């Protein structure tokens with residue numbers, strides 16, 4: 001258990017200005033779209049308090065995240081019925097995979113603030129995914145793409161031996 005906020009990043013920290021930042025929604029969708037910062041800010045803003053569990057043995061129990069529901073972003077476009085899985089893409093090349101039904105749960109969000117302050121670059125600013133009920137490697141930082149897929153595909157750590165689902169309460173660390 002930690003009250004600090006450790007930084008866990010593979011590789012360099014990408015620095016992206018909000019004016020340049022964008023996110024592409026693509027794959028099995030009716031219309032591919034690209035959202036800019038103002039588009040995200042015009043979506044209903046929410047706040048979620050959640051635990052954060054890193055697979056390398058630390059947990060930060062109380063985190064206040066602010067941003068938008070992941071589901072609010074999906075509601076902006078039509079997703080095909082066969083799109084059961086999602087690949088999250090990030091600036092810097094990191095990826096992680098999740099089932100769509102996990103991503104549309106109430107506590108899953110795209111966050112731009114943490115514990116009352118704007119998300120720093122090292123913690124994934126301007127915008128990161130937060131999936132409280134999965135190990136933190138699935139809470140992708142610097143998100144710039146959401147790809148809708150019919151079959152599950154392994155992301156960065158998943159293709160290096162980490163579990164495809166990663167539920168901390170089932171200790172799904174490795175395959």
Ligand SMILES: Nc1nc2c(c(=O)[nH]1)N[C@H]1C(S)=C(S)[C@@H](COP(=O)(O)O)O[C@H]1N2
Pocket residue numbers: 005006007008009010011053054055090091092094122123124136137138139140141142
């Ligand atoms: N793009 C990207 N997202 C990432 C990572 C990464 O290396 N790159 N590391 C993951 C891991 S292993 C963890 S534990 C959390 C850590 O988030 P934090 O650095 O904000 O504590 O981010 C996750 N998201």
Ligand SMILES: [Mo]
Pocket residue numbers: 008054055056136137
């Ligand atoms: Mo991690």
